[in-house]
Amino acid sequence: MNSKPLSGSNSRTPEESKDNVTRLTEKREKILEGALRVFLAQGYSASMDAIAAEAGVAKQTVYSHFKDKHSLFSALIDRLLDHFVSAGLTADLLSLDAASFIRKISHITLSRMDDWEYVSLLRLIIGESGRFPELSELYVSHMVKPGIQKLADYLRANQQVRFSDPDATARIIHGALINFVILQEVMHGKHAMPMPRERLINSIVDMVLFAGEQGKQSS
Amino acid sequence: MNSKPLSGSNSRTPEESKDNVTRLTEKREKILEGALRVFLAQGYSASMDAIAAEAGVAKQTVYSHFKDKHSLFSALIDRLLDHFVSAGLTADLLSLDAASFIRKISHITLSRMDDWEYVSLLRLIIGESGRFPELSELYVSHMVKPGIQKLADYLRANQQVRFSDPDATARIIHGALINFVILQEVMHGKHAMPMPRERLINSIVDMVLFAGEQGKQSS
DNA sequence: CTAATGCTAGACTGGTAAGTATGATGCCTT
DNA sequence: AAGGCATCATACTTACCAGTCTAGCATTAG
CATH class of the missing domain: 1.10.10.60 (Homeodomain-like)
Incomplete structure (x- = not known):
């Protein structure tokens, strides 16, 4: 002691x-x-x-x-946000094809499920978002917004698949992933409704790519 | 009253x-x-x-x-969960076509953004999920699991579109919707990153329906 | 009427916690 | 060596809060 x-x-x-x-x-x-x-x-x-x-x-x-x-x-929250923000998507991912790209950032996002600090931070920020709205706004503007923005930019720039609304699509992908973290880890739902990450990721990839097919009329 | x-x-x-x-x-x-x-x-x-x-x-x-x-x-939490659980999807929705069905339940889910009690409850349950894990597990098993289950059942039974993994697809839809509520209302993100609900819903409908096209090989 | 029951208002106990005060100790600079 | 600074351990002040207790009040039933 x-x-x-x-x-x-x-x-x-x-x-x-x-x-x-x-x-x-x-x-x-x-x-x-x-x-x-x-x-x-x-x-x-x-x-x-x-x-x-x-x-x-x-x-x-x-x-x-x-x-x-x-x-x-x-x-402390500032510091933690800075720390987690740095672990975003790097430039080398941008050269990947759409499927690999989605799969990769999904893996990165879901890998945070194993990080006790991240899960606790998420719980803490949401829980205190009533008492300290400025902290949750910081979280949104520093972590969520840039993340969704980069994802949307990738979707918009992608030539392989054309998305009718990249911003909304990015939100759906991000929401499906983060909500999975919240449900499984933050709210301890992994026992009541288990699901392997791979299954979720596969479905996301399928949905995103085939939704894009709609606008694909180049050739 | x-x-x-x-x-x-x-x-x-x-x-x-x-x-x-x-x-x-x-x-x-x-x-x-x-x-x-x-x-x-x-x-x-x-x-x-x-x-x-x-x-x-x-x-x-x-x-x-x-x-x-x-x-x-x-x-109190028990009572609130009961109250919100009752406002689920009713039988008459099951007869709708896929697009209308998804659109309808999306509207229902997102309409809770306007309900201060629901938003606060969500914040409270997530925030106290560390101290009172049994309450968040109650939330998961009584509200989330049945909701996703019914959605997955609909997707599975739907003849119009064939889904390769209805359970995972249901989770994606649910996650995109709930995370939208959390981001916009619980975490006060609606000013920093505004988006009309309709845009999100339209994108969800597009994604879900066109993703289903993949497995549609009946004829 | 009387006894029982539920309610009210307020005081009280015991414990916890934010923030401050105090006096001592050790390290760095001059 | 001496003053300054950060730190330490501890005690203190003030306030809040969960839960209890008491004594009186109101309604209802026998």
């Missing part, structure tokens, strides 16, 4: 010495990591004492880095 | 007298209505004092009808 590896160490040891800025950001990091675990596990109702304890830091230190609980919470 | 016409077996003063059972259920009703407003507005962290006040009832009365906060909360 008790852990104090830092206190009794040597005096100087230039190798390990850290300047002020480093120490500050290190503490801030520890706090955010502790807050991450506690907030994601317990929701916004988690206590600041629990967060400080989890971070291995005095409560006062938390308050010296963050004005109050809400500031810490917002900073 | 509505009075109780049930009090038939009254012995004396027929006009205004109410028997014990009626009075009991009336109080219980007031409590549940107050709890509904307060829980849906503030989440599970709402105080019992606030609920009693909103219900226009003494706090002790709340505790004489419900063992504790959790019991009241569970009873």
